[in-house]
Amino acid sequence: MSAIPLMPEEHYRRLQQRDSSEVKELWDLLDEVKDPEIPVLSIWDLGILRDIERQGEHIIVTITPTYSGCPAMDTITEDVKAALSAKGYDSHEVKMQLSPAWSSEWMSPEGRRKLRHYGVAPPEDADATEDGLTPDAHALCPHCGSSDTRLLSEFGSTACKALFQCQACKETFDYFKKI
Amino acid sequence: MSDTIKDATLEYAVRLGDDANVLGHRISEWVSHGPFLEEDIAYANVALDYIGRARMFYGYASELADDGRTEDDFAYMRDDRQYHNLLLMEMPRGDFAYSQVRQLLIDVYYNLLLPKLAESRDDTLAAIAAKAIKESRYHLRRSRDWVLRLGDGTEESHRRTQAALDSLWGYTHEMFEMDETERLLADKGIAVDTTRLRDEWHRQVSSILTEATLSVPEDGWAVRGGRIGYHTENLGHLLTEMQFVHRSYPGCQW
Ligand SMILES: [Zn+2]
Numbered sequence: 001m002s003a004i005p006l007m008p009e010e011h012y013r014r015l016q017q018r019d020s021s022e023v024k025e026l027w028d029l030l031d032e033v034k035d036p037e038i039p040v041l042s043i044w045d046l047g048i049l050r051d052i053e054r055q056g057e058h059i060i061v062t063i064t065p066t067y068s069g070c071p072a073m074d075t076i077t078e079d080v081k082a083a084l085s086a087k088g089y090d091s092h093e094v095k096m097q098l099s100p101a102w103s104s105e106w107m108s109p110e111g112r113r114k115l116r117h118y119g120v121a122p123p124e125d126a127d128a129t130e131d132g133l134t135p136d137a138h139a140l141c142p143h144c145g146s147s148d149t150r151l152l153s154e155f156g157s158t159a160c161k162a163l164f165q166c167q168a169c170k171e172t173f174d175y176f177k178k179i
Numbered sequence: 180m181s182d183t184i185k186d187a188t189l190e191y192a193v194r195l196g197d198d199a200n201v202l203g204h205r206i207s208e209w210v211s212h213g214p215f216l217e218e219d220i221a222y223a224n225v226a227l228d229y230i231g232r233a234r235m236f237y238g239y240a241s242e243l244a245d246d247g248r249t250e251d252d253f254a255y256m257r258d259d260r261q262y263h264n265l266l267l268m269e270m271p272r273g274d275f276a277y278s279q280v281r282q283l284l285i286d287v288y289y290n291l292l293l294p295k296l297a298e299s300r301d302d303t304l305a306a307i308a309a310k311a312i313k314e315s316r317y318h319l320r321r322s323r324d325w326v327l328r329l330g331d332g333t334e335e336s337h338r339r340t341q342a343a344l345d346s347l348w349g350y351t352h353e354m355f356e357m358d359e360t361e362r363l364l365a366d367k368g369i370a371v372d373t374t375r376l377r378d379e380w381h382r383q384v385s386s387i388l389t390e391a392t393l394s395v396p397e398d399g400w401a402v403r404g405g406r407i408g409y410h411t412e413n414l415g416h417l418l419t420e421m422q423f424v425h426r427s428y429p430g431c432q433w
Binding site for chain 2: 065067068069070071098099100101102131132133134152153154155156157158159163177179
């Protein structure tokens with residue numbers, strides 16, 4: 001009997017990587033490192049945590065930036081090191097890996113739910129344009145669920161988000177762009 | 180990697196880094212001067228994308244140089260004659276129309292260049308380019324929308340947009356010129372042969388300009404020199420501001 005995973009291929013692959021890791025406890029430990037811009041999301045939820053390896057006593061954590069100029073990466077690097085040190089892992093390094101380029105597909109289903117709850121519409125709450133960019137309207141409002149919304153600005157509070165306004169509840173909200 | 184290829188790749192990485200750094204700085208000058216809040220934030224985001232690219236290219240350059248220089252040394256400790264960016268990047272920000280027209284000319288260029296650079300035989304350059312492709316698609320949509328609105332807007336916005344275009348056009352030719360260094364790398368599959376991008380660039384830019392009711396300038400004059408360190412006076416002023424803190428307070432941390 002073949003198993004049919006009811007989750008996106010990419011997330012399935014990530015879960016497998018995590019579950020088969022020899023340092024599972026470190027993946028759990030780094031769940032406490034959050035994105036400084038969206039503090040409900042861990043670096044695992046966001047999909048920027050790519051790998052954790054142990055070589056003897058030395059821990060190597062690999063992360064990838066969301067956008068080229070993401071200013072959060074330096075903070076995240078420091079937070080990863082601090083989290084490891086706090087648990088007694090003193091020998092560690094954080095590597096930045098550019099390829100393959102980060103995709104919003106890598107965000108975990110749990111991360112998408114948390115994002116919506118936090119007031120940010122996750123990528124799948126809007127249909128991208130033909131060229132894969134943010135549409136001019138109809139991202140689902142994370143506050144009231146209405147699709148009667150319109151794009152105010154392609155660039156929101158950070159490069160990874162666009163700014164929408166809901167016509168139903170009148171609130172503005174960030175939409176996490178597909179990339 | 181042979182020494183010749185390594186030196187040429189180092190120079191190429193620095194050029195790409197200089198383009199991104201100088202343009203990123205120019206765009207950042209709009210922060211708190213944008214016409215309204217959303218545009219201000221958009222400018223800040225686009226500037227960050229470029230400064231991020233500059234860091235990646237300079238980071239790679241410092242790896243190749245392997246002489247103790249860091250990305251900061253490349254950004255802050257070189258004078259204008261050592262900067263090898265395209266002149267188009269250093270032109271002052273001008274008015275809003277001027278900055279958006281420049282951005283359009285450059286965004287179309289990067290949307291053609293980056294997919295090719297992502298196929299480079301040099302893995303690091305390819306990875307940096309692959310990372311930047313989607314960002315530049317967003318940049319282009321914004322600059323295209325603005326040029327359409329300004330060109331096909333009021334009499335005043337049309338006049339200013341056309342004037343910006345006419346004064347910037349002569350600086351675009353440099354994007355499609357190759358010197359020995361880039362030719363050598365292009366033959367090895369490392370650099371992009373930009374001479375091959377010009378026709379498609381001209382076609383796409385012309386189509387947007389025509390839609391914006393603007394006239395496509397004639398190729399009457401061309402300025403060049405950035406790639407060998409001959410700059411307009413504007414770069415010196417830009418670097419003075421960009422490098423001031425780093426040079427006045429070496430090693431300063433906060
Ligand atoms: Zn609403």
